[in-house]
Amino acid sequence: MINSLDQLGEKEILNRLKKFMAIGQIDDDTAQVNPLGKDILINTDVLVEDVHFSKETTSAEDIGWRAITTNLSDLASSGVDQILGITVGMITPPKTEWSWVEGVYTGIKTALDKFGGQLIGGDCSSGKQKVLAITAIGTVGCIRLHRSHALDGDFLVTTGPHGLSRLGLALLLSDQSIKKKQLSEHLKTQAINAHQRPNPPLEALRALERCKPKGLPWRAAGTDSSDGLLEAVENLCESSNCEAILDLKRLPRAQSWPLGTHWDNWCMNGGEDFELVLSLPPTWANALLKTFPSCQQIGYMRSGPAQVTWDNGKAIQKSNLLKFKHF
C-alpha cells in the first residue's frame, strides 16, 4: 500500500488535497476573492516542527487547528470582520505518511468551518522538517485595532485567563515541575484543551464592537497574547509610547490556578493563550467587562516611559521570566 508522499508524487498529493479546498480555486495558479469593496487585512505565520509543535504533544489534526487559530488570532487582534480565505504552504520530509497530511488539513478544515473562511490555495514541497506557512486574509471591520493606539488613562483589559496553554503543554509532557502539585481535574482538562484546541478571540472582538458606548470614537489599542501576556503589554507600550501599570492582584488566572512565582510566570509568559490584550477608554472597558464574563482588567496605561511596571512600583524582573522565543 502506498502511504508516503514520495511514493504518491506531487500530482496525486494535490489531487487528494482538492477535497479540502474551496470549489473553483483548485485549478489555477492563484486564488481569487472578493473583499466587497473593503480594505483587507493580511497575516502570515510559520509553524515549524520541534519549534512550534512536536509530535509528542500535538496530533496532526491539532496542528492544523492551531495553525488556523494562530493566524486568525492575529487578524482578530487587528479588528477583522469577515475571514476571506487561507493559503497553506506545507513542507514535509518525503517519507511523511499521507495520513499526517490528511490530519493537518482535516484540522484546518474543522477550524475554518467553526471560525469562518475557506482554504483557497497553497503550495507544497519536500524538506528536512515539517513546516506550515499559513496566510489569512479578511476584511477590516468597524474597529481597526492598532498596537500604537493606546492613550494615557486607558484601562488594560484581557479577554480571558492566561497560562493555560503552557500548563497544558507541561501536563502533556509530564513536566517534573508540576508533578507534586495538586491540580483540579477541571483545570487540567481546560489546560490541555487550551493547548491542543485554542480558539481565536473572534467572539471577544464581536463583544468589543457591540458594547462601545455611544459617543466614543472607534479608538482602542489591541494585540493578542500569542507570545505571552507580558510581551503583548510591552508591545502596546512600545508602539504607543506609554507606560503600563499592572495590578499584581489582578493577574488573569484561571479558576483554581495555583499561587506562586512559578505560576505567575506561566500566566505572564506562558504564551499561546490567544486572547485579546486591549487598551481602551474606561467606560468602554467597563462595558466589555460586564458583557463578556471571561474579560478582566489587568491594569491601566499612563504617560511615561515605554515600560511595564507593577502597581507597587516594582520593576518587572524579566530575567526571572520564561520568554517565549523562536530563536
Next chain:
Amino acid sequence: MINSLDQLGEKEILNRLKKFMAIGQIDDDTAQVNPLGKDILINTDVLVEDVHFSKETTSAEDIGWRAITTNLSDLASSGVDQILGITVGMITPPKTEWSWVEGVYTGIKTALDKFGGQLIGGDCSSGKQKVLAITAIGTVGCIRLHRSHALDGDFLVTTGPHGLSRLGLALLLSDQSIKKKQLSEHLKTQAINAHQRPNPPLEALRALERCKPKGLPWRAAGTDSSDGLLEAVENLCESSNCEAILDLKRLPRAQSWPLGTHWDNWCMNGGEDFELVLSLPPTWANALLKTFPSCQQIGYMRSGPAQVTWDNGKAIQKSNLLKFKHF
C-alpha cells in the same frame, strides 16, 4: 562581533528587517491594504534550500529576487493588475549569518522596486533548513486568465524562449552533459541571467491586454511555465479538456540554442522559465505575436482527449523527459 541570528535574537532581527518594510506596516499583528474596490488574487509559494535553490548556484540576493519572480509570475498568469503587497515567512537555522538574511531581503526589495508591490509583513522562525514562504496579493485586471478557458481552434502561444534557466543551472554547476558543447557567449550569459534573475511575465501580460482585437471577449486561457513548458501545456489541456497539438519546428528555443533531444528536453521540461503559456483566439494571438517580439506560437488547441501530441501525430514520450518535481 554578533553575526548569527541566535546571537541577535528575534526582537533585533525584526528591528533590522524594518528598513525593508512598507511604512506603517511594521508595528502591528497584520498588514492592511486597499484593493480599490476590486477583487483580489492571492498566491503562496514555498522555496526550500536544496530543493528550489542551493548556495552553490544562488546568492542570497538572487534567492530573494527569484522568490518574488516565482510568486508574481503566478499572479501574472492569472491576469493581475496592481501588485498590492507581499508577506514573507522565513525559516533559517539559528547559526545563519545576518548577512544572508539581509541579502535575501535586499533581493526581495530590489525585485519589488522593479516589478511593483511592497513588503507588508511576515514571520520568522528558526528551523533545520532555510525556507521562504512568500504570499503575494494583487488586484484583478481586465483579463482574468484561467487554465480552464482554452477552446477548440485557439492558438497556443508562449511569451519567450524556454530552457534558458535549466541551461544556466547546468553552467553554474559545470554540468558534464554540456562540457563538450560549443555555446555562444551571448547564450551563456542569457542562460545564467535567466537562472539567477528571472523576470515575471508582467510586460507580456500588459502587451496581451493592449493588443486584444475589438469585438473579441476578454477570454483566454493562461498559466506560467515555472514547472516546465510541457507541464504548463498539459495543465491547460487537463483543465480545459482539450487536446494540444505542438509544432515540432516551433519549439520556443533561444537564439543559437543547440538542436538535439537533450536540448529539446531542456526546452520542454527545464522549468523556471516564468513565461506565460496562453491559449487564445488566432486573431488575438497574431496581434500579440506582432506586438511582443519574443512571443512564439508553439501549436494549437483542438477538441479531443486532454493530452499533448506532436503535429506529426506521435505521442510525446514522457519517460524520456526530465520532469520538474518537488517530491
